[in-house]
Amino acid sequence: MSQDLLNALALPMLFSILAGLYGYLRFPGRRPALLLNLLLILLVGAGGHWYQPDTALFNLLLIHSTAVFFMLLHHVQTPMPVAERIERP
Numbered sequence: 767m768s769q770d771l772l773n774a775l776a777l778p779m780l781f782s783i784l785a786g787l788y789g790y791l792r793f794p795g796r797r798p799a800l801l802l803n804l805l806l807i808l809l810v811g812a813g814g815h816w817y818q819p820d821t822a823l824f825n826l827l828l829i830h831s832t833a834v835f836f837m838l839l840h841h842v843q844t845p846m847p848v849a850e851r852i853e854r855p
Contacts, residue, residue, distance in 0.1 A: 771818045772826070775811055779826055782807045783833045790837050797841050804834045 786804045790797055811827050 769820070769822075771814050772820055772823045775814050775823065776826060779807065779811055779830050783830055786837065787833065790841075797837075801834070801838055801841060804830075804837070808834055 782804060786800060789800045793800070808827065808830055811823070811830060815823050815827055
């Protein structure tokens with residue numbers, strides 16, 4: 767019975783890691799919204815682990831949270847570009 771929740775969450779969480787990494791690298795302007803969505807998916811997985819604790823699901827959550835942590839860390843350390851104002855004569 768405990769494998770049902772893992773089967774339901776495994777592919778969506780793996781897809782969110784891959785799609786999140788692609789979106790993070792491809793669209794720098796959308797990073798805050800993307801990271802928020804990844805955190806919400808992580809919370810859904812954590813709720814599933816709370817409902818039915820399983821070692822395999824915990825390992826999947828650990829992989830997902832590590833990927834999100836490094837994306838958040840990189841996002842915080844990346845300087846934001848300053849918009850320049852162009853004065854017209």
